[in-house]
Amino acid sequence: LIMAQDYNLQDVVRCKCENLNPELYCTLCQINLCKTCAVEHLLDESKLHMVIPIKQLRSTSHYPTCPTHSTKQCELHCAICDIPICTQCVSSEEHSEHKAEDIMTTFQTKKETLQSDIQELDKSIIHKYQEMAKGTKIQKDRLNEKSQKLLKLISKLAEDWHREIDTITQKETTKVEVVRTNCMHALDKQEFEISVRISKIWGHIADLKKLLESRDVYKICSYKSNIAELRRLPTKVILNIPTFSSQKINTEQLHELFGALSEYSIEKDNQTGDELVASND
CATH class of the missing domain: 3.30.160 (Double Stranded RNA Binding Domain)
Known part of the structure; x- marks a missing residue:
């Protein structure tokens, strides 16, 4: 059923020829007509046109044309x-x-249904959707706020871990430098002592060769060997250079120590239209 449209006297109504404020209306074709166009419209005998004053539309209902039987x-x-x-x-x-x-009869029943639907949509359902939209906005803001806090917390924890690792690294590096310095000092001392003895030996060899070539019977006969001291090598420095032992990185254990986010969930409350009405009641 097509109900004749309600017209407000202040609305701008046009004829099909675009003339303002037409005075007539064809209930069959559902178009506005000025007097000139109405005459031409009624000459069309293919349909039984019903042209009425447009002022009567407010209180007039008309039957729709049958789509199967056009007459x-x-x-x-x-x-x-x-x-x-x-x-x-x-x-x-x-x-x-x-x-x-x-x-x-159906027309009146449908109108009552329409009025009821409009009232329910306007007074109840639309407000529920608006509340849901408002709640969604609040959740989005809360999600962003909590996400930022979580990111800052994780970043702060990472900085703490890096700082501790840097501290441990610095301590172990310092130990290596101390070991190297002490061991190098011992080796330098040994190297110097060996150098002194080698120099002393070369001098002693020169003295002995000179004596050997001498014809001084007294000096040669008075010679007493004293290389026993030189046979005894200086104490040899044996270094026990430390090694570095570390554990293989266990990613899972490291993750547990670092911490992890708890599980999250996205729940949905699939309310139907009937549930919306029931919840409103």
């Missing part, structure tokens, strides 16, 4: 198919066994 108007409503039908449709094979009701 008929739908005065009935098929309860099974839920569509307007004309009297000729009732006897057709498609609707012969269907229940036909007076279309104006």
Whole structure:
């Protein structure tokens, strides 16, 4: 059913020829007409046009044209198919066994349903959706705020870990430098002592060769060997250089020590329209 449109006297109404404020309306074709266009419109005998003053539209309802039988108007409503039908449709094979009701009765029932739906949508359902949208916005803001806090916490923990690792690294590095310095000092001392003895030996060899070439019987006969001291090598420095032992990085254990986020969930409350109504009641 197509209900004649309500017109406010202040609305700008136009004829099909774009003339302002037409005075007539064809209820069959549902178009506005000025007097000139109305005459031409009524000359079209292919349809039974009904032209009325446009002021009567506020209180006038008209029957829609049957889509199957263009010369008929739908005065009935098929309860099974839920569509307007004309009297000729009732006897057709498609609707012969269907229940036909007076279309104006259906019209009033549908209007009441429309009014009820409009009231429920406007007074109840739309507000529930608005509250849901508001709640979603609050959750998004809260998500961003908590995410930033979590990121700062993780970043701070990472800095603490890096600082501790740097401290440990510095301590072990210092130990290595101390070991190297002490060991190098011992080796330097040994190297110096060996160098002194080698120099002393070369000098002693020169003295002995000079004596050997001498013809001084007294000096040669008075010679006493004193290389026993030189046979005894200086104490040899044996270094026990330390090694560095470390554990293989256990990623899982490291992760446990560092910490981890708890599980999160995204829950949905799939409320249907009926549930919305029930919750409103």
